[in-house]
Amino acid sequence: MLKINNLHVQLEEEDKQILKGVNLEVEPGKVHAIMGPNGSGKSTLSYVLAGRPGYEVTEGTAHLGDVDLLDIEPEERAAAGLFLAFQYPVEIPGVGNMTFLRTAVNAQRKARGEEEMSAAEFLKVIREKAKTLKIDADMLKRPVNVGFSGGEKKRNEILQMAMLEPKMCILDETDSGLDVDAMKLVSEGVNALRDEGRGFLVITHYQRLLDHIKPDVVHIMADGRIIKTGGPELALEVENNGYADILSEVV
Amino acid sequence: MAVKKQINTAETEARIDTLTLPQAGWSAASRADAQARLRAMGMPGRRDEYWKFTRPDALVQATAATAEVVNNDEAPLMDGQPCLRAVFVDGVFDADASDDLALEGVEISRLADTSADIHWAQSLHGTLETAGQTPVARPLAALVTAYATDGLLIRVTGNPSKPVNVIYNRTSDNADVMLHHVIKLEQGASLTLLESGPAAARLGTVMEVDVADTAAFHHVRTQGRDHQRVAATHVFARLGTESTFKSFTLTANGKLTRNECVLELTGDDAVAHVAGACVGDGDFHHDDTVFVTHDAVNCESRQVFKKVLRNGATGVFQGKILVKAGAQKTDGYQISQSLLLDGDSQFLAKPELEIYADDVACSHGSTSGAIDEEALFYLRSRGVPEEAATNLLTLAFLAEAVQEIENEDLRADIETRMSGWLERHRS
Numbered sequence: 001m002l003k004i005n006n007l008h009v010q011l012e013e014e015d016k017q018i019l020k021g022v023n024l025e026v027e028p029g030k031v032h033a034i035m036g037p038n039g040s041g042k043s044t045l046s047y048v049l050a051g052r053p054g055y056e057v058t059e060g061t062a063h064l065g066d067v068d069l070l071d072i073e074p075e076e077r078a079a080a081g082l083f084l085a086f087q088y089p090v091e092i093p094g095v096g097n098m099t100f101l102r103t104a105v106n107a108q109r110k111a112r113g114e115e116e117m118s119a120a121e122f123l124k125v126i127r128e129k130a131k132t133l134k135i136d137a138d139m140l141k142r143p144v145n146v147g148f149s150g151g152e153k154k155r156n157e158i159l160q161m162a163m164l165e166p167k168m169c170i171l172d173e174t175d176s177g178l179d180v181d182a183m184k185l186v187s188e189g190v191n192a193l194r195d196e197g198r199g200f201l202v203i204t205h206y207q208r209l210l211d212h213i214k215p216d217v218v219h220i221m222a223d224g225r226i227i228k229t230g231g232p233e234l235a236l237e238v239e240n241n242g243y244a245d246i247l248s249e250v251v
Numbered sequence: 252m253a254v255k256k257q258i259n260t261a262e263t264e265a266r267i268d269t270l271t272l273p274q275a276g277w278s279a280a281s282r283a284d285a286q287a288r289l290r291a292m293g294m295p296g297r298r299d300e301y302w303k304f305t306r307p308d309a310l311v312q313a314t315a316a317t318a319e320v321v322n323n324d325e326a327p328l329m330d331g332q333p334c335l336r337a338v339f340v341d342g343v344f345d346a347d348a349s350d351d352l353a354l355e356g357v358e359i360s361r362l363a364d365t366s367a368d369i370h371w372a373q374s375l376h377g378t379l380e381t382a383g384q385t386p387v388a389r390p391l392a393a394l395v396t397a398y399a400t401d402g403l404l405i406r407v408t409g410n411p412s413k414p415v416n417v418i419y420n421r422t423s424d425n426a427d428v429m430l431h432h433v434i435k436l437e438q439g440a441s442l443t444l445l446e447s448g449p450a451a452a453r454l455g456t457v458m459e460v461d462v463a464d465t466a467a468f469h470h471v472r473t474q475g476r477d478h479q480r481v482a483a484t485h486v487f488a489r490l491g492t493e494s495t496f497k498s499f500t501l502t503a504n505g506k507l508t509r510n511e512c513v514l515e516l517t518g519d520d521a522v523a524h525v526a527g528a529c530v531g532d533g534d535f536h537h538d539d540t541v542f543v544t545h546d547a548v549n550c551e552s553r554q555v556f557k558k559v560l561r562n563g564a565t566g567v568f569q570g571k572i573l574v575k576a577g578a579q580k581t582d583g584y585q586i587s588q589s590l591l592l593d594g595d596s597q598f599l600a601k602p603e604l605e606i607y608a609d610d611v612a613c614s615h616g617s618t619s620g621a622i623d624e625e626a627l628f629y630l631r632s633r634g635v636p637e638e639a640a641t642n643l644l645t646l647a648f649l650a651e652a653v654q655e656i657e658n659e660d661l662r663a664d665i666e667t668r669m670s671g672w673l674e675r676h677r678s
Binding site for chain 2: 073090
């Protein structure tokens with residue numbers, strides 16, 4: 001599903017290499033986790049895949065199915081089925097959450113040549129999904145993420161994911177800033193979306209999130225490369241011993 | 252305060268040379284006074300401090316430049332909804348196109364109808380404009396008081412069931428129009444006044460609004476699709492105790508638009524809000540000049556102005572809050588912001604506070620910025636194409652001004668017009 005090959009990325013504004021040859025393949029139905037110390041390039045990888053400006057790909061490829069992600073605009077990547085849950089969801093004053101979501105859902109449908117969702121149908125679906133994430137009507141009406149608590153912002157990301165039904169979900173430190181209850185709620189939201197056609201790439205610092213969202217594969221990223229890949233036990237190893245052992249193994 | 256060194260006598264005489272000062276009727280004396288005021292002030296010139304950011308030439312020159320009539324495919328405000336329609340064509344009231352000017356709680360007559368002897372209008376005509384000439388001269392307003400050929404005289408004694416909807420139409424490329432509306436709201440009365448449509452190639456207006464104690468005046472206006480329009484409009488309002496004044500203007504297109512609003516809060520606990528949203532592309536110069544004087548206790552005033560500019564368009568904001576000695580517990584707020592969609596456009600702002608009372612809360616802010624790149628990427632990452640995302644963020648930027656409109660239907664009408672403009676003016 002998601003296939004990343006020898007991806008090299010540097011910042012546009014400074015000559016600083018951040019990703020130094022990332023290779024990764026996520027199969028449909030699987031959850032892959034990426035762990036790694038600060039500054040290893042995890043968030044950069046998610047941004048580059050989503051098409052955030054400011055990065056320059058100097059080498060390598062990234063495909064979602066047959067689609068060459070690096071060749072198309074962010075909105076086209078979204079329409080192709082890529083979704084990034086932001087580590088820091090952006091506040092957009094003046095744009096209602098509901099308007100935003102409906103615009104997004106219908107823009108994607110339009111891009112794929114599908115029929116737009118009617119206002120009534122949209123309302124029915126979003127109410128249902130919001131309820132399971134404990135997002136109340138007021139949060140749906142308020143401007144996007146404005147005045148939301150950290151937990152509310154992350155739940156709102158998952159609501160967007162649920163509404164947009166992407167093929168490939170990237171979660172960038174979705175656990176950061178969450179208390180135990182919120183993490184459980186968010187994880188349940190993610191788990192509800194797991195199915196055999198959908199892939200997940202979960203970026204996190206901590207094993208704790210992976211207790212709730214059980215990964216099939218765990219990668220350790222350091223200094224712009226994936227240096228080790230294993231099963232769920234690899235996350236436990238990190239939790240118990242830190243990154244130092246793994247890093248020294250490789251070097 | 253800027254001291255004017257030189258009076259532009261030649262320009263002033265050239266401007267009024269072709270105009271006729273009505274000699275008869277109840278307004279004759281007031282008009283003669285206005286003409287004398289105008290001569291004493293002289294027409295605005297480029298050296299005037301108050302015209303530092305806006306060149307008055309097109310407004311001052313003896314004859315108006317031709318401005319092509321744009322097919323008025325934009326519907327009037329609240330089209331098809333209950334309201335009393337008063338239609339002006341090339342600055343002349345058109346009785347056939349208008350509704351019968353009868354509405355419970357309101358008396359409406361025409362300025363051009365000199366046969367009537369309208370005492371209330373006679374005692375109000377020109378007085379708020381005159382008061383508004385201090386401390387800053389507004390010669391173009393005096394020009395209108397002296398020479399306006401038509402306009403509405405509206406006295407509100409009750410709470411009419413529907414708005415008075417003033418609709419301006421144009422048929423002539425050369426229409427050089429001056430209109431003067433005089434409005435008096437008696438104690439406890441209320442009125443919603445709407446204005447829309449392309450009025451003239453060159454338009455000068457004065458609207459004097461006397462809002463008595465506990466009365467409420469709501470004003471929503473659109474300045475629409477006539478690209479070559481030049482206009483100088485003036486609103487002068489005086490607010491009594493516990494009265495309300497709210498005015499909102501949407502400006503799209505137009506070569507040169509100067510909207511002056513002069514408000515004086517003279518009764519305690521009065522509330523005055525003036526807001527404007529403008530969207531300009533290319534050969535577009537838009538100037539909001541506002542002067543709010545607090546001369547009573549516990550009054551609130553808000554100025555909210557938002558401008559979206561692209562392709563070399565220019566936006567100007569000159570806004571002042573003057574709090575006189577004794578105007579304690581004043582709550583004054585002023586914000587002017589521009590969204591510059593490219594590097595060619597400019598926004599010039601001069602926010603001013605002058606405060607002589609010691610127990611007041613006044614704030615002002617002015618910003619210029621581009622589209623928020625983070626927000627733009629966030630929207631695009633959800634599948635919203637760049638242009639639609641930019642439009643969404645642009646409307647969001649304008650929202651604070653539009654929120655000042657209390658009536659939900661009117662707000663929706665304005666939002667639809669703004670979206671339409673964005674659709675037509677693709678980057």
